[in-house]
Amino acid sequence: MKILRQFLIILLISLLGEILSWLLPFPVPASVYGLVLMMAALMTGAILIPQVKEAAVILIELMPVMFIPAAVGLMTVWEKLRPMVVPVIVITFVTTLLVMGATGLVTQKVIEKTEKGSEN
Missing domain, CATH: 1.20.5 (Single alpha-helices involved in coiled-coils or other helix-helix interfaces)
Structure with a gap:
């Protein structure tokens, strides 16, 4: 359940990035908005690293497969x-x-x- 919650947090941030990309008239990819939102949330303490760490590690380990x-x-x-x-x-x-x-x-x-x- 813990990792599922972490994935949901990451997906929520990604969704917010998609919404910002759709709403704002700038040529910035949604993934960049998502990364900026995640960085801001981590820096302000709205999200703590332990709340997303295990899911982030899994995603980083899977990243090479995405380039195939x-x-x-x-x-x-x-x-x-x-x-x-x-x-x-x-x-x-x-x-x-x-x-x-x-x-x-x-x-x-x-x-x-x-x-x-x-x-x-």
Whole structure:
């Protein structure tokens, strides 16, 4: 029953994200709204981590399985994708490096701010 309750909490947050996506005129996916709502609920204490932890772990463990249909779909259109493989690989590599660099810089700034705040 505990895990079922946790899944229901996660599904409720996802449903609220879908509703926000439907109501608001912004081109933001419902899943992003759901993630923002879940983060806000966790940060404010409206939802505590133990209330969703086990269900979240199960969903994270199942995530790789969800990519199998997409990979199979790519295999079925390989002939159309072949001319674009090199540009896609280059773009993927460059954007990965940019995201890693930006994440590192932001993390360093947050750590510096946290250390300065704890010294005062």
